Structure formats: structure tokens, C-alpha cells
Amino acid sequence: MxxxxxxxxxxxxxxxxxxxxxxxxxxxxxxxxxxxxxxxxxxxxxxxxxxxxxxxxDLMPFGDSGDDSITIIPFQVLSWRPRALYFPNFATAEQCESIINMAKPSLKPSTLALRKGETTESTQGIRTSSGMFISASEDDTGTLDIIEEKIARATMLPRINGEAFNVLHYEVGQRYNAHYDAFNPDEYGPQKSQRVASFLLYLSDVEEGGETMFPLENGIITDESYDFEKCIGLKVKPRQGDGLLFYSLLSNGTIDPTSMHGSCPVIVGDKWVATKWIRDQEDQD
Missing domain, CATH: 1.20.5 (Single alpha-helices involved in coiled-coils or other helix-helix interfaces)
Known part of the structure; x- marks a missing residue:
């Protein structure tokens, strides 16, 4: 055992x-x-x-016009056709409210650049917002100077190539039919310079409607009978402080046909946006 x-x-x-x-x-x-x-x-x-x-x-050696620090600007690619990028929280709520307040006293009905044969009467209803133009040098608060510098860094396009800010206000029912920001010389005549890109800074939330839309995103619409009042395609909802960058020209300098865009009608609330158009040469206007 x-x-x-x-x-x-x-x-x-x-x-x-x-x-x-x-x-x-x-x-x-x-x-x-x-x-x-x-x-x-x-x-x-x-x-x-x-x-x-x-x-x-390790930071690289930099030239006379370079920086001694790293710049952090988060973004999301929304589309490659057109080249469209979304920048969340690009500006603060305080900066947005400051721009709105400086624009309110000078708002006037928005106008259009007319094609050959068009008149103000024949284009009524295409763009129904109100707006005003203001440059960074006219802003005593310094807000637009900060925003303009940040846009230059985000786009890598010089500040001197940018037009003045176009601050726009859309009320209920107001819209901007689909259009191009670049000017086709065949329709608008010879151009001294061309709009390369557009940067939209949304200054307010919109409860319903008011999206920026790209109806030809990725070439999805080819029918020449397209109704420019329709709000279809890729849509970007306005949110206060967010930015939207899209390029109107292709890398070869020709107009990108998919960069057609518009502003959907506001259904509930109102929409404030500051637009910065950037040209391929120093803006002389």
C-alpha cells in the first residue's frame, strides 16, 4: 500500500x-x-x-519664409472628384459670432457675375441670399486676419491671392443654384486671373437644409438637361466653425467640371457663411 x-x-x-x-x-x-x-x-x-x-x-531646417514649429490642421477628404476637403472646428464660436456681427450692418442682396447675354432681370432667383465683402485689413478685431492666415496654411495658396471675404446670410427658402466659381472665358470673356479654390467657413449651424451640394460629384450626372435648382449629389451640412475647401481647377489649369456646386434652400433656421475665393495670381480687385 x-x-x-x-x-x-x-x-x-x-x-x-x-x-x-x-x-x-x-x-x-x-x-x-x-x-x-x-x-x-x-x-x-x-x-x-x-x-x-x-x-x-526632428524639425527640418527652414527658409526665411518658413516656420520653426509644426502646424496641426485636421481635415477629412470628402471627394477626389471634385477635390473637396472638410475641416472640423476650423474656427471658434466666438470668431464666427464676431464675423456675423461685423457683417450684419452692411448686408445687401447678393449679385451674380453675368455671362454674355445675361441681365440682372434674367438671372433673378438664381442667388437669393444677402451678403457683403470685407477684407482682413478692414477688421479691427483681428479675427479675419487669423482666419485668413489659417486658410493659407490649409490650402498652401498665398494670402495675397485671396479675394476679400464674402459673408453671406441665407434665410428660410433662400438658396444658390448650382454653378461654378471659376469663370469660363467662353462665357465670361478673357480673365486676368482664375479662381483656383474656394474655402467656405460656416458661421452658424442650420437646423434643416442649407447644405453645400456637389451634383456632379464623381461625374454621376451627365444629362445636359440637369435642373440647376435640384439639391442632389454630395451634400455638406453647415456646422458652426467648420470649413469646406474645394478646388475649381484641375492640376492642368482647366476648370474641373465636377466642381459645380450650390447651396440648398434653408428649410429651418438660417445660414451664415464666409467664403474666401483664392486665385492663381495676386488679387488686384
Whole structure:
């Protein structure tokens, strides 16, 4: 008869696997929480996000017109045909309200650049908003100067190539039918310069309607009988502080046919937007 073996009194057998697992988990999460708290304090207080990036990446030598820091401007590509990019939280609510307040006293019915043979009477109803033009140099608050500089960095197109801001207000039912921002010389005559890109800064939320729409996105519409009043295709909903950039010209300098766009009618609320048109040469207007 074999003698009974002595029991193996180990730490595991005394406490049991569940207790050991719980203890290990406790120390693991305690260490994880402590380290995350330490690093979060270090980043938020002593090391801002920009400095953190610069500590990870060696900054390159820069020229006389360059920067000694990294610029962070988040964006999302909405479309490649046309080239359209979305910039969330491009401006603060305070900046948006400041632009609205400076524009309100000078609003007038929006006008159109007329094609050959068109008249003001024949184009009524195409663009029904009100608006005004203001340059950064006319803004004593400095808000437009900050926005204009940020747009230049986002587009990599010089500030001097930009037209004055066109601040627009759309009330219920108002819209802008589909159109191009670039000017076809065959329709508008010879051009000293051409609009390369447009940057729309949404100054207010719109409860319903008011989207910026691209009906020819990716060439989905080829029918020449397209109704310019229709609000179809890729739609971008206005949200205060967000930006929308799209390019009117292709890389070869010709007009991108898919850059046709418009503003859907406002259904509920009202819409405020500041538009910056950027040309291929210094703006002389």
C-alpha cells in the first residue's frame, strides 16, 4: 500500500486561481491608471500637443519664409472628384459670432457675375441670399486676419491671392443654384486671373437644409438637361466653425467640371457663411 503523498501547499492552492487573478488584475490596472495619469498631466501642463509632435519628429531646417514649429490642421477628404476637403472646428464660436456681427450692418442682396447675354432681370432667383465683402485689413478685431492666415496654411495658396471675404446670410427658402466659381472665358470673356479654390467657413449651424451640394460629384450626372435648382449629389451640412475647401481647377489649369456646386434652400433656421475665393495670381480687385 502506497503511502499518502504530502499535500502541496503552494500560494496558488491556498488562495485559489480566482483570487490570484483578481489580485494581478488589480495591480495591473492600478499601474496603468497611475502611468496614464502621470503622462496626461505631463502632456497637458508641460508638453502641449504641438511640442509633443516636435519632440517626436526632428524639425527640418527652414527658409526665411518658413516656420520653426509644426502646424496641426485636421481635415477629412470628402471627394477626389471634385477635390473637396472638410475641416472640423476650423474656427471658434466666438470668431464666427464676431464675423456675423461685423457683417450684419452692411448686408445687401447678393449679385451674380453675368455671362454674355445675361441681365440682372434674367438671372433673378438664381442667388437669393444677402451678403457683403470685407477684407482682413478692414477688421479691427483681428479675427479675419487669423482666419485668413489659417486658410493659407490649409490650402498652401498665398494670402495675397485671396479675394476679400464674402459673408453671406441665407434665410428660410433662400438658396444658390448650382454653378461654378471659376469663370469660363467662353462665357465670361478673357480673365486676368482664375479662381483656383474656394474655402467656405460656416458661421452658424442650420437646423434643416442649407447644405453645400456637389451634383456632379464623381461625374454621376451627365444629362445636359440637369435642373440647376435640384439639391442632389454630395451634400455638406453647415456646422458652426467648420470649413469646406474645394478646388475649381484641375492640376492642368482647366476648370474641373465636377466642381459645380450650390447651396440648398434653408428649410429651418438660417445660414451664415464666409467664403474666401483664392486665385492663381495676386488679387488686384
Amino acid at each position: 502506497k503511502p499518502k503523498s504530502k499535500p502541496n501547499w503552494t500560494f496558488k492552492s491556498k488562495l485559489g486561481l480566482p483570487v490570484v487573478f483578481i489580485a494581478c488584475s488589480f495591480f495591473f490596472f492600478a499601474g496603468l491608471f497611475g502611468s496614464s495619469l502621470f503622462f496626461s498631466q505631463d502632456i497637458s501642463v508641460a508638453t502641449p500637443r504641438q511640442r509633443l509632435l516636435e519632440s517626436v519628429y
